[in-house]
Amino acid sequence: MINLKINGIPVSVPEGSTILQAAKIANIRIPTLCYLKDVQCVGSCRMCLVEATGARGLVAACVYPVSEGMEVRTNTPRVRKSRKTTLELILSTHKKKCLSCVRSMNCELQKLALEYNAEEDTFGTDHDLKPIDDLSASVVRDNSKCIMCTRCVAACEHQTIGAIGPKNRGYAKVIGSPYDVSLAFTPCVNCGQCVVACPVGALYEKSAVADVWGAIVDPDKQVVFFTAPSVRATLGEAFGLPVGTNVEGKMVTAIKQLGDVKCFNMDITADLTIMEEANELLDRLKNGGKIPMFTSCCPGWIKFAEHYYPEILPNISTCKSPQEMFSALLKTYYCEKHGIKPEDLYVVSVIPCTAKKFEVSRDELGHYTDTALTTRELAKMIKEAGLDFANLPDSAFDLPFGEASGAGAIFGATGGVMEAALRTASYKLGGSGAPIEFKEVRGTEGVKEAEYTVGGATVKVAVASGLGNARKVIEAVKSGEKDYAFVEIMACPGGCINGGGQPYVHDEVRNNIDLKAVRAQALYDYDSDSKMRCSHDNPAVETLYKEYFGSPNSHKAHKLLHTTYSKREKY
Amino acid sequence: MSQNLFEGTAEQMSELLKCIEAHRDEAGALMPVLHEAQHIYGYLPAEVQTIIAEELGVPLAEVYGVATFYSQFSLSPKGKHRISVCLGTACYVKGSDKILEAIEKELRISCGECTPDKKFSIDSCRCVGACGLAPVMIVDGEVYGKLSAKDVAGILDGYIKD
Numbered sequence: 001m002i003n004l005k006i007n008g009i010p011v012s013v014p015e016g017s018t019i020l021q022a023a024k025i026a027n028i029r030i031p032t033l034c035y036l037k038d039v040q041c042v043g044s045c046r047m048c049l050v051e052a053t054g055a056r057g058l059v060a061a062c063v064y065p066v067s068e069g070m071e072v073r074t075n076t077p078r079v080r081k082s083r084k085t086t087l088e089l090i091l092s093t094h095k096k097k098c099l100s101c102v103r104s105m106n107c108e109l110q111k112l113a114l115e116y117n118a119e120e121d122t123f124g125t126d127h128d129l130k131p132i133d134d135l136s137a138s139v140v141r142d143n144s145k146c147i148m149c150t151r152c153v154a155a156c157e158h159q160t161i162g163a164i165g166p167k168n169r170g171y172a173k174v175i176g177s178p179y180d181v182s183l184a185f186t187p188c189v190n191c192g193q194c195v196v197a198c199p200v201g202a203l204y205e206k207s208a209v210a211d212v213w214g215a216i217v218d219p220d221k222q223v224v225f226f227t228a229p230s231v232r233a234t235l236g237e238a239f240g241l242p243v244g245t246n247v248e249g250k251m252v253t254a255i256k257q258l259g260d261v262k263c264f265n266m267d268i269t270a271d272l273t274i275m276e277e278a279n280e281l282l283d284r285l286k287n288g289g290k291i292p293m294f295t296s297c298c299p300g301w302i303k304f305a306e307h308y309y310p311e312i313l314p315n316i317s318t319c320k321s322p323q324e325m326f327s328a329l330l331k332t333y334y335c336e337k338h339g340i341k342p343e344d345l346y347v348v349s350v351i352p353c354t355a356k357k358f359e360v361s362r363d364e365l366g367h368y369t370d371t372a373l374t375t376r377e378l379a380k381m382i383k384e385a386g387l388d389f390a391n392l393p394d395s396a397f398d399l400p401f402g403e404a405s406g407a408g409a410i411f412g413a414t415g416g417v418m419e420a421a422l423r424t425a426s427y428k429l430g431g432s433g434a435p436i437e438f439k440e441v442r443g444t445e446g447v448k449e450a451e452y453t454v455g456g457a458t459v460k461v462a463v464a465s466g467l468g469n470a471r472k473v474i475e476a477v478k479s480g481e482k483d484y485a486f487v488e489i490m491a492c493p494g495g496c497i498n499g500g501g502q503p504y505v506h507d508e509v510r511n512n513i514d515l516k517a518v519r520a521q522a523l524y525d526y527d528s529d530s531k532m533r534c535s536h537d538n539p540a541v542e543t544l545y546k547e548y549f550g551s552p553n554s555h556k557a558h559k560l561l562h563t564t565y566s567k568r569e570k571y
Numbered sequence: 572m573s574q575n576l577f578e579g580t581a582e583q584m585s586e587l588l589k590c591i592e593a594h595r596d597e598a599g600a601l602m603p604v605l606h607e608a609q610h611i612y613g614y615l616p617a618e619v620q621t622i623i624a625e626e627l628g629v630p631l632a633e634v635y636g637v638a639t640f641y642s643q644f645s646l647s648p649k650g651k652h653r654i655s656v657c658l659g660t661a662c663y664v665k666g667s668d669k670i671l672e673a674i675e676k677e678l679r680i681s682c683g684e685c686t687p688d689k690k691f692s693i694d695s696c697r698c699v700g701a702c703g704l705a706p707v708m709i710v711d712g713e714v715y716g717k718l719s720a721k722d723v724a725g726i727l728d729g730y731i732k733d
Contacts, residue, residue, distance in 0.1 A: 162630025168639045178635035179617065186632075571621065571631065 192354030192500015230412025249394020267408030300491025374501025406527030429455025
């Protein structure tokens with residue numbers, strides 16, 4: 001252990017620790033901007049500069065290693081002046097349209113500027129506004145607000161996409177795609193990890209809020225919302241509630257108070273996905289279909305496969321994602337049942353995901369969804385509606401798509417789709433008394449493997465979250481090193497609970513808790529508290545098969561609930 | 572993506588692929604490959620950057636980032652006549668920026684670019700050691716000194732007729 005003092009407080013930390021890590025143990029806060037746990041540690045923004053004995057000048061706490069007997073000062077006039085100057089230099093080229101910025105009141109730069117009394121125009125203001133790239137279906141980039149922290153670039157590299165990077169040099173340097181190509185025409189998979197990594201308002205989702213408000217007041221439209229499993233576990237963060245608070249009841253109340261709208265539970269089509277997917281898997285295993293079968297819920301993963309691994313597209317389940325299954329159901333079954341013309345029904349899916357916005361525009365899926373709103377956009381609408389979210393009473397989802405299983409809810413966390421499928425597959429092959437919990441596939445590790453005996457046969461499975469991890473699993477499968485039967489892949493590290501459409505969480509919080517684990521816990525608690533734990537027990541799904549589809553993988557089910565994808569060029 | 576039509580030959584391509592093969596398993600292969608690619612093609616066309624990215628398994632954004640970071644790399648082809656304007660301190664205070672502007676206007680391209688007929692390309696440089704002649708421009712190694720903006724058209728005329 002290395003002993004040092006920070007602001008006079010003795011602290012012992014393992015050798016190789018940085019000053020920032022030591023300060024955390026000593027409960028001393030050092031501000032950061034470019035540092036983001038698990039994403040980037042480069043020491044380039046100079047916000048975390050501190051005085052340390054033995055060092056020539058101020059040193060960057062996020063990268064500077066501790067040494068025996070070191071004395072660190074984090075709060076001296078010299079340190080404060082340096083931080084203030086750094087902030088003022090950043091502000092000199094930052095488009096300071098703070099009042100109308102998507103990150104206003106939630107901006108890491110704004111917060112630090114206020115703390116260090118930084119002035120907006122000490123070094124003048126660079127009025128050279130850069131063009132906004134809003135051609136992508138999912139992500140908008142406003143480089144006039146970019147502070148070059150490169151957290152987005154690091155997040156994209158972690159996903160092994162690298163659609164963006166720094167280009168040019170000096171004053172001409174900007175972050176973006178090669179040449180002047182829009183993000184829309186790159187191998188970007190729309191996961192939005194760049195958006196949630198951005199400390200300022202330079203990256204945000206392509207907003208559909210105005211469209212939804214328009215549909216709500218349109219007398220010819222009936223508006224229906226449905227919410228994805230993980231939204232209940234994160235929406236509260238946008239209203240100051242602790243990370244990991246399940247706000248399902250308030251969320252439903254809030255949506256119903258936005259106007260004359262219905263609010264359904266997307267967990268139902270998560271359950272429906274399991275019925276279709278488990279059936280498909282058993283069919284592939286029995287009839288010599290392509291194995292391993294990969295899950296198909298995640299639109300970031302699908303686009304990744306189209307660009308990078310088109311050869312494994314036949315291995316991907318033909319099931320549409322729960323969002324697209326739900327919209328297809330609404331525009332057919334629901335409309336027929338209630339005598340609504342499909343064009344008069346306006347379907348809004350609320351998702352933790354920016355890639356779902358792209359998914360909505362896919363021709364293969366039939367354009368059943370009218371629009372997809374991120375968790376952040378829903379929060380925006382709730383705020384615009386003037387609702388006091390934290391004090392709203394609870395309500396239940398509207399029928400007939402209200403009640404779903406705990407298996408559907410855990411779809412929002414990495415391993416959740418796998419566990420839900422295993423519950424149903426075990427039941428189908430082993431009958432009642434089959435296990436409910438498959439804890440080996442839970443947790444936030446990037447790659448998880450397990451082996452289960454299902455109906456007498458041994459089944460090897462793998463779960464990967466984060467596309468870098470997905471790549472590892474695919475390469476292992478391709479080389480023949482691994483022989484899994486079923487593989488779950490989610491593009492975002494930790495799954496949908498850490499999706500690109502989830503509420504912004506400041507680096508100070510992200511650096512100090514395991515955001516993915518805390519949010520996921522809310523879903524696992526929800527599942528363990530559910531009376532219904534398995535997709536095949538869902539009476540709403542049973543009704544759907546009885547009244548509409550007949551059986552899993554029936555002709556009708558195939559037409560509405562399944563699809564295939566094809567190879568896509570990178571540029 | 573690129574403004575000039577890519578006109579690579581099969582020989583150039585095989586040379587490029589050979590060079591990539593030679594560096595494939597090296598750490599930091601990108602720099603030497605870009606150097607050789609520029610040597611082969613005279614510049615780094617978008618198509619060549621794409622091939623390098625695919626072959627080395629590096630994102631195109633990274634290749635482009637490196638190519639635009641270092642001033643030795645050029646993204647546009649060089650013309651038959653290469654014009655270089657000194658923007659070093661002495662030339663600059665003597666108004667070489669106006670000279671550059673006049674050339675850009677005359678040829679209707681920006682610094683760093685090549686005319687569509689591939690006749691001229693313009694670059695800037697930092698001090699050629701002829702400060703006594705400031706401001707200077709160099710065409711194909713020939714130094715023109717003590718210039719004013721109105722001299723530009725006349726000098727270029729000589730090369731246009733060439």
